[in-house]
Amino acid sequence: MSISRAPAFILGFGLFSCIGQVGCSPPARPAPQSPAPERSAEPAVKAASPASLAWLDKQLSPDQRADLLLKAMTQDEKLTLVTGYFGVQQTWNHYNFKEARPQSAGFVRGVPRLGFTAQWQTDAGIGVATQREAPPALERTALPSGLLTAATWSPPLAERGGAMIGSEARASGFNVMLAGGVNLMREPGNGRNFEYAGEDPLLAGIMVGRFVRGIQSNRIVATIKHFALNDQETGRDRVNVQIDEAAARMSDLLAFQIAIEQGDPGSIMCSYNLVNGAYACQNDWLLNQVLKRDWGFKGYVMTDWGAQHDTVLNANHGLDQETGVHERGKYVWLDKLAAAIDQKQVAQARLDDMARRIARTLIEKGAVDDPVEPGPIDFTAHAQVTQAAAEEGIVLLKNQGVLPLTAKASRIAVIGGHADVGVLSGGGSAQVYPPGGSAVPGLGPKGWPGPIVYSRSSPLAALRSELPQATISWQSGTDLEAAAAAAREAEVAIVFVTQWTTESVDFSLTLPDGQDQLVAAVARANKRTVVVLQTGGPVLMPWLDRVAGVVEAWYPGSQGGPAIARVLSGAVNPSGHLPVTFPRSLEQLPRATPAGMALPNDAHFDVHYDEGAAVGYRWYAKKGHSPLFPFGHGLSYTTFTRSKLAASVDGGELKVSFSVRNSGKRSGKDVAQIYVSPAAGGWESPQRLGAFAKLELAPNASQELTLTIDPRLLSNYEPGRGAFRIAPGVYRVTLASSARDAGQTVSVTLAERVIAPK
Ligand code: BGC
Numbered sequence: 001m002s003i004s005r006a007p008a009f010i011l012g013f014g015l016f017s018c019i020g021q022v023g024c025s026p027p028a029r030p031a032p033q034s035p036a037p038e039r040s041a042e043p044a045v046k047a048a049s050p051a052s053l054a055w056l057d058k059q060l061s062p063d064q065r066a067d068l069l070l071k072a073m074t075q076d077e078k079l080t081l082v083t084g085y086f087g088v089q090q091t092w093n094h095y096n097f098k099e100a101r102p103q104s105a106g107f108v109r110g111v112p113r114l115g116f117t118a119q120w121q122t123d124a125g126i127g128v129a130t131q132r133e134a135p136p137a138l139e140r141t142a143l144p145s146g147l148l149t150a151a152t153w154s155p156p157l158a159e160r161g162g163a164m165i166g167s168e169a170r171a172s173g174f175n176v177m178l179a180g181g182v183n184l185m186r187e188p189g190n191g192r193n194f195e196y197a198g199e200d201p202l203l204a205g206i207m208v209g210r211f212v213r214g215i216q217s218n219r220i221v222a223t224i225k226h227f228a229l230n231d232q233e234t235g236r237d238r239v240n241v242q243i244d245e246a247a248a249r250m251s252d253l254l255a256f257q258i259a260i261e262q263g264d265p266g267s268i269m270c271s272y273n274l275v276n277g278a279y280a281c282q283n284d285w286l287l288n289q290v291l292k293r294d295w296g297f298k299g300y301v302m303t304d305w306g307a308q309h310d311t312v313l314n315a316n317h318g319l320d321q322e323t324g325v326h327e328r329g330k331y332v333w334l335d336k337l338a339a340a341i342d343q344k345q346v347a348q349a350r351l352d353d354m355a356r357r358i359a360r361t362l363i364e365k366g367a368v369d370d371p372v373e374p375g376p377i378d379f380t381a382h383a384q385v386t387q388a389a390a391e392e393g394i395v396l397l398k399n400q401g402v403l404p405l406t407a408k409a410s411r412i413a414v415i416g417g418h419a420d421v422g423v424l425s426g427g428g429s430a431q432v433y434p435p436g437g438s439a440v441p442g443l444g445p446k447g448w449p450g451p452i453v454y455s456r457s458s459p460l461a462a463l464r465s466e467l468p469q470a471t472i473s474w475q476s477g478t479d480l481e482a483a484a485a486a487a488r489e490a491e492v493a494i495v496f497v498t499q500w501t502t503e504s505v506d507f508s509l510t511l512p513d514g515q516d517q518l519v520a521a522v523a524r525a526n527k528r529t530v531v532v533l534q535t536g537g538p539v540l541m542p543w544l545d546r547v548a549g550v551v552e553a554w555y556p557g558s559q560g561g562p563a564i565a566r567v568l569s570g571a572v573n574p575s576g577h578l579p580v581t582f583p584r585s586l587e588q589l590p591r592a593t594p595a596g597m598a599l600p601n602d603a604h605f606d607v608h609y610d611e612g613a614a615v616g617y618r619w620y621a622k623k624g625h626s627p628l629f630p631f632g633h634g635l636s637y638t639t640f641t642r643s644k645l646a647a648s649v650d651g652g653e654l655k656v657s658f659s660v661r662n663s664g665k666r667s668g669k670d671v672a673q674i675y676v677s678p679a680a681g682g683w684e685s686p687q688r689l690g691a692f693a694k695l696e697l698a699p700n701a702s703q704e705l706t707l708t709i710d711p712r713l714l715s716n717y718e719p720g721r722g723a724f725r726i727a728p729g730v731y732r733v734t735l736a737s738s739a740r741d742a743g744q745t746v747s748v749t750l751a752e753r754v755i756a757p758k
Helices: 050-056 064-074 075-081 148-152 155-171 201-216 247-249 252-263 284-294 310-316 331-341 349-366 381-393 460-467 480-489 517-525 559-568 616-624
Strands: 083-084 104-106 120-121 221-229 239-241 267-268 298-305 323-326 395-399 411-415 469-476 494-497 529-534 549-552 603-609 639-649 653-662 668-678 688-697 702-708 716-718 723-727 728-734 744-750 753-755
Touching: 050 064, 064 349, 075 083, 075 331, 083 331, 104 323, 120 559, 148 155, 148 201, 155 349, 155 381, 155 668, 201 252, 221 252, 239 298, 247 252, 247 668, 252 310, 284 668, 298 349, 310 331, 310 349, 310 728, 331 349, 381 559, 411 460, 411 480, 411 517, 460 469, 460 559, 460 639, 480 517, 494 517, 517 529, 517 549, 517 728, 529 559, 549 559, 549 668, 639 668, 639 728, 639 744, 653 668, 653 728, 668 702, 688 702
Parallel strands: 083 323, 221 267, 239 603, 267 298, 298 323, 411 469, 411 494, 494 529, 529 549
Antiparallel strands: 083 104, 104 120, 395 549, 639 653, 653 702, 668 688, 668 728, 716 723, 723 753, 728 744
8 A cells, every 4th residue: 555645736836746755656666576475574583592692791892792693683683673664653554563653754673582672763853753644743842954053053052952852862762863964955945955954065064963973972873864965855766866976075975974974873864866877775886885885884774765676786785774664565675685685686794784784883872772761851951952053043144233123123013924923844754843733733735744833932922022121013914014004113024934845845945925025015114124034945035125134044943933032132142154055046056946847746857966066155156156145144243353364284284273353342153164275276166165163252352263174175086096185286265254255365385185085
C-alpha cells in the first residue's frame, strides 16, 4: 500500500508533486532483483554465552567493543541493525513495532540477546518533531530556523541550541537525531532553506558542525544531511544534478566536510536526488570515495526516507543503513541484502562493515552505555535558550532612524502576520509542535506537508509588555483600508509579513497573499513604517524604498514574539548578519526558478550547476550584480570601527589580525568578516569568505583578534591530484562588514601548498 502525499495545487510558484516522504512512486530503478524470501520477523533468538557479552566491557575502546559485538552477532542480527522502519503507528505501516516511539520518523530494532540498543530516530534541526500523520503531537521547544541560527554567526550559540534540542530528544526517548542540515542555498526558492545554514561553505560548515556537537553532547547520535547537492525540492527524487568535481568539492561538499570535521556526526543521511547520473544513496563517488576514503568518515550512512533503490548498488556503493521501510517486501534490506549476499552480489564483509559502523557509532557516542529514557523537560530553561538564539539571529536590514522604538513612539500600529497570536514556523518532517499547539489552527494543507504552524508567542503582546507607556493598536491586515487608517493615526506602523515554506515544495520569492500590497498601502499612509519579515529565506521587496525600516526575523522559534519585540524596542541590540544574499530581481540568479518546475510531476530531469562553486555572494561578485542586501549584511544600534588589519604567514598558515572598537554609545556585537582573493584571479569568483568572528564590545571598548584562514579557502581543488592546492602568488585580504563592503585590504604573498586529504 502506498500513502499519498501528493496534493496537486500551487503554492507560490511551487507545484506540489509526489515528493513526500512515503508513497511517491519511486523513480525508475535498475532491473528488478530476484524476489527475496520474507524474513522480516523477529531475529532468531540464540542464547548469549558469557563470551558474547564481552563487548559490554566499558574499559575497551569503541573499536574493540564493536569487533567483539560483531563476532557475537548472527547474520540476522547484523541484518537487523542495517534495516530501519518508519516509526509511525499507522495502518499503512506494516511494521507497527510496539517498541517504536509513537509518530516518530524511524525505528531500528535492537539485539536484546546481546544487550544492544534499539535505535529511535527523530527529526530534526529545529527540535524534536512529530510526524504529521496523527495527533497527539509531541509538544517540544522549537529553536529558530537553521537560517536564523546561521545568521547569529555565533558557533557557541549554535552549539547551545543543539545541546538543548538534543536533551529534549534524549528526554523523549530518542537516541538518533536526524539533524544537521548543511545543504548550500543555491536556490533561494528551495522550500527547505530554513532547515539549512545559508550559502557559504565555511559559515554553514562551522555553524552546523557546532550544532551537531551540541546535539551529541547528550550522548546521542546526530545526522548530517542531505548528502549531497539536494539543493531544491522540485523533483527531489528525480533531479539529476550535474556538476564538475572541483566545483562540488569547493562548494557544497566543502560545507559537509567542514561540518563533519567540526561536529564529528555519528551518521550521514544520503539524499533523494542523483548526482552526475547516480542516486546519492548508491553513488560510489560520493559515499565510498569522497566521504569514506578521502574524509575518513567512520560513522554510518543512512538513506533519506525511501531513498534506497537498488540493494546491490546501495550496498556496494557505500550505504550502511536503509530507513523508512513501511511496506512489506519493498526494499527491506533484512531480506534483500541477505539474498544478495547469498548470491554473492554483495560481500559478507560489506554487511559486517555496515553493522560494525552502526554499532561502533552508537557505542562511541554514548547511546549504548547511557540508554535513552523518556523523562522530564525543563521547558522554562529551554525557552531562554531558543529566545537567546532568536535575539542574535534577527537581522536589522534597513533603519532610517525609526528603530529602536524606545520612547520615540507613543502610538504604534501593529498590522498583519498573525502577530496578535504567534510566530510562524517552517513545515514538513522538521515540524516541531510547540507547547499549546498552533496559535492559528486549521491553516495550510490538510495532508502532507501541512499544517502551517504558528508558535504561541505573540509579538504584539510582547511589544505591549516591552513598551507599557505606548498605545499599540492591532489590525489583522486583511482589510487594506483599515490597516492604512490605523497606520495613519500612529507615529510608527509595524507590518508583519509571512511566507510559509516547507519540505517537498519550492516557493516564489514574491510574498504570498497580497502582502506586498499591504506593505505598500501602509507605507503610503505612514512614512515611518517598519516591515518585520518571517520568511524561509530571501524574498523580493518591491516596497523597500518606501519603508523606513526592515527586520528579517526568519522563523524565530517558540520564543519569537519577545525576541522580535526586544529587537524593535531596543532592549536587544541587533547583531544578526545575513547568511544568504537577497537578490534584487530573479534575473540576478543563476536560475530564475529551480529547474524542473514546469515539468510533469513524474519527469526525470537534469540541472546543470554551471555556476559551479560560485554560489551566493561569489556569483554576485563574479557577475558584478548589486543585490538587494548582500551576504554578511546586518545593522546595529551602535557603530564599530575596524583598524590595524595585518596579514602574515606563520608556520605555513595565513593569519589575519585586526582591531575592532565599539565607536557608538551602547553595547553591541559585531561580526568581523575576512574575505580573501588572489590578485591574479583564477578562482570561480573574486571573493570568498575566509574567516569570521563575532565579538561583544561595550561602548569605547576595543578588541584585537587574530584569525587563521582555512587553507582550502585559499585553494582550488585539483581532481588530478585529489587535493586542494594554493597557487603561489599575491593574495588580497579584506576586513569588511559584508560581502559588498569595500572595508580595508592588505596583501600577502603565499607559497604553493598542496593540502592532502585527511
Ligand atoms: C526528509 C528527511 C527526514 C526524513 C524522516 C524525509 O522526507 O527528507 O530530512 O529526516 O524524511 O522524516
